[in-house]
Amino acid sequence: MQKYSIFAVVREAMRGNKGWKAQWTSPEPRKEYDVIIIGGGGHGLGAAYYLAKEHGITNVAVLEKGWIGGGNTGRNTTIIRSNYLYEESMDIYEHALKLWEGLSQDLNYNVMYSPRGVMMLSHSVHDQQSFKRHVNANRLYGIDNEWMTPEQAKAYCPPLDISKSARYPINGAALQRRGGTARHDAVAWGYARGASDRGVHIIQNCEVTGIRRGPDGAVLGVETNRGFIGAKKIGVSAAGHTSVVMNMADVRVPLQSSPLQALVSEPLKPIFPCVVMSNTVHAYISQSDKGELVIGAGTDQYNSYSQTGGIQIITHTLDAICELFPMFRRVKMMRQWGGIVDNTPDRSAIQGVTPVKNLFVNCGWGTGGFKATPGSAHLFAHLIARGEPHRLAAGLTLDRFRTGRLIDEAAAAAVAH
Amino acid sequence: MLLIHCPYCGEDRSELEFRGAGDAHIARPTNMADISDAEFEAFFFLRQNPKGIIYERWRHIHGCGRFFNAVRDTVSDRFIKTYKAGEPKPDINAAPATDAKVETYEALEGDAR
Numbered sequence: 385m386q387k388y389s390i391f392a393v394v395r396e397a398m399r400g401n402k403g404w405k406a407q408w409t410s411p412e413p414r415k416e417y418d419v420i421i422i423g424g425g426g427h428g429l430g431a432a433y434y435l436a437k438e439h440g441i442t443n444v445a446v447l448e449k450g451w452i453g454g455g456n457t458g459r460n461t462t463i464i465r466s467n468y469l470y471e472e473s474m475d476i477y478e479h480a481l482k483l484w485e486g487l488s489q490d491l492n493y494n495v496m497y498s499p500r501g502v503m504m505l506s507h508s509v510h511d512q513q514s515f516k517r518h519v520n521a522n523r524l525y526g527i528d529n530e531w532m533t534p535e536q537a538k539a540y541c542p543p544l545d546i547s548k549s550a551r552y553p554i555n556g557a558a559l560q561r562r563g564g565t566a567r568h569d570a571v572a573w574g575y576a577r578g579a580s581d582r583g584v585h586i587i588q589n590c591e592v593t594g595i596r597r598g599p600d601g602a603v604l605g606v607e608t609n610r611g612f613i614g615a616k617k618i619g620v621s622a623a624g625h626t627s628v629v630m631n632m633a634d635v636r637v638p639l640q641s642s643p644l645q646a647l648v649s650e651p652l653k654p655i656f657p658c659v660v661m662s663n664t665v666h667a668y669i670s671q672s673d674k675g676e677l678v679i680g681a682g683t684d685q686y687n688s689y690s691q692t693g694g695i696q697i698i699t700h701t702l703d704a705i706c707e708l709f710p711m712f713r714r715v716k717m718m719r720q721w722g723g724i725v726d727n728t729p730d731r732s733a734i735q736g737v738t739p740v741k742n743l744f745v746n747c748g749w750g751t752g753g754f755k756a757t758p759g760s761a762h763l764f765a766h767l768i769a770r771g772e773p774h775r776l777a778a779g780l781t782l783d784r785f786r787t788g789r790l791i792d793e794a795a796a797a798a799v800a801h
Numbered sequence: 802m803l804l805i806h807c808p809y810c811g812e813d814r815s816e817l818e819f820r821g822a823g824d825a826h827i828a829r830p831t832n833m834a835d836i837s838d839a840e841f842e843a844f845f846f847l848r849q850n851p852k853g854i855i856y857e858r859w860r861h862i863h864g865c866g867r868f869f870n871a872v873r874d875t876v877s878d879r880f881i882k883t884y885k886a887g888e889p890k891p892d893i894n895a896a897p898a899t900d901a902k903v904e905t906y907e908a909l910e911g912d913a914r
């Protein structure tokens with residue numbers, strides 16, 4: 385692998401940038417792999433990377449029906465935080481946050497993790513009680529999260545309007561300082577590069593259309609548009625398409641897929657220093673390093689694979705943004721898009737074994753799984769390599785909908801995040 | 802935004818008047834206390850989540866207020882049929898739109914010109 389450094393940049397500048405090599409190879413698929421990962425998003429690519437790096441399993445392929453990172457990884461608003469309410473969630477999101485902190489160094493790839501702080505606005509007594517409960521639960525568990533008065537919030541984020549006459553008055557905020565953003569594409573590319581360097585095959589434009597199983601029910605491999613490819617183990621990490629893929633192995637998962645939208649504005653000079661979320665009025669916003677305001681909207685109310693979403697959903701969010709930040713009223717929105725998110729009934733992810741031997745699943749990250757990428761990928765690799773979940777992901781099992789051990793972040797957050 | 806035909810009002814109205822109410826034709830077990838955990842999971846949590854034809858319930862909440870059922874293609878979001886609650890599940894053989902089909906105006910709306 386070509387190491388990236390200031391010296392490499394200078395060297396290439398001197399010779400007309402002619403020496404840069406492709407970041408990952410695109411080999412022909414082998415007849416069989418020890419592990420096939422279905423889905424080349426951050427979670428799938430990361431799992432392949434950690435399988436190779438930490439478990440010495442390098443005969444691995446990641447199959448992606450489109451281009452890597454073209455799913456939700458490349459469509460999300462990149463908010464990173466770990467201040468969830470339940471221990472199962474705190475475990476995995478905090479594990480991820482710790483990995484984010486060293487990810488650029490680990491991958492030798494700048495994922496632009498920026499701990500600029502994630503602030504959640506409180507607008508009501510209910511918000512205040514619920515956020516303080518989160519703050520206390522997080523701090524008892526060793527996770528940073530602090531309660532701020534409106535004045536403290538404004539000092540941290542000057543664009544806030546904390547006047548009493550505001551349309552949605554702010555009576556405080558919760559701030560996780562280590563929260564922030566990262567560059568979505570770089571996460572996919574950095575993992576792909578690191579995995580490819582360790583021998584993993586990254587195969588794009590390869591759609592899985594069937595899962596072949598032996599007489600004992602165990603997986604034998606996958607049918608694809610490029611023919612049959614054998615596999616001793618299969619990890620499914622297909623986000624919005626998980627139901628479709630799992631159906632190929634006759635496994636039903638409690639997921640509903642629907643569009644979630646985001647939009648970005650024309651580039652502005654640096655004006656917005658952190659990430660601000662308002663669950664109550666349904667808006668979240670940050671500013672990218674390119675200068676665009678990055679705004680996340682909500683999900684549509686119906687199941688869909690259309691990757692579009694309704695106009696009323698984004699206007700609703702923009703209404704809220706304009707009320708919270710009147711100075712953005714004249715800013716032009718440049719692009720809008722949708723991704724298909726896979727939501728579980730309790731709005732917590734599923735990672736675990738399935739009723740099918742050697743078939744593992746990682747899904748249900750829904751509207752909030754970008755932040756989990758390194759942690760989820762790391763623990764998914766452990767699950768596939770060992771055949772049983774890591775302690776930090778032990779609560780995310782598929783069978784919790786049978787046993788009743790739900791992780792009810794739905795009630796705790798009640799918003800896309 | 803979807804345009805939805807309410808079979809009670811007999812009109813096409815904007816999605817804003819409607820509330821989606823999940824999958825249709827799910828029968829609540831009458832012996833709820835007796836069924837196994839697996840059966841309860843199947844009834845309560847597991848859904849088909851199809852890429853293609855879905856049977857779902859809608860409520861015309863800002864109109865007549867009534868629940869009805871619909872058949873829709875989840876790739877194109879196009880409604881194939883709506884029908885009154887209690888009517889049998891229609892047998893629809895429409896092939897789901899492929900991804901390629903929904904990308905272009907011509908493929909989807911060509912007939913309308």
Ligand SMILES: Cc1cc2nc3c(=O)[nH]c(=O)nc-3n(C[C@H](O)[C@H](O)[C@H](O)COP(=O)(O)OP(=O)(O)OC[C@H]3O[C@@H](n4cnc5c(N)ncnc54)[C@H](O)[C@@H]3O)c2cc1C
Nearest residue numbers: 423425426427449455456457460461463592723753754755
């Ligand atoms: C608009 C929007 C905003 C969001 N904002 C945030 C946020 O601020 N913070 C946050 O933490 N999360 C956010 N999320 C959620 C986050 O994007 C996802 O949870 C996360 O990126 C999922 O990563 P993944 O690798 O599992 O999925 P993906 O990146 O979607 O990867 C799955 C891949 O599987 C491939 N695939 C599917 N079926 C097949 C098949 N049959 N064969 C081969 N390949 C297949 C797909 O093409 C896709 O590339 C947002 C999502 C959206 C849509």
Ligand SMILES: [Zn+2]
Nearest residue numbers: 807810861865
């Ligand atoms: Zn009506």
